[in-house]
Amino acid sequence: MRDIQMVLERWGAWAANNHEDVTWSSIAAGF
Structure with missing residues (x-):
């Protein structure tokens, strides 16, 4: 962990x- x-x-x-907020949001959604 x-x-x-x-x-x-x-x-x-x-x-x-x-500053890739969109990409980060997509990755975070994957979790």
């Missing part, structure tokens, strides 16, 4: 840096 938190945090940082 800790690995999942790490992945989500990295994805969140990546989405924020790239």
Whole structure:
């Protein structure tokens, strides 16, 4: 479970840096 938190945090940082809110929303919906 800790690995999942790490992945989500990295994805969140990546989405924020790239301003890809639409892509992030799609990925979040997958979870």
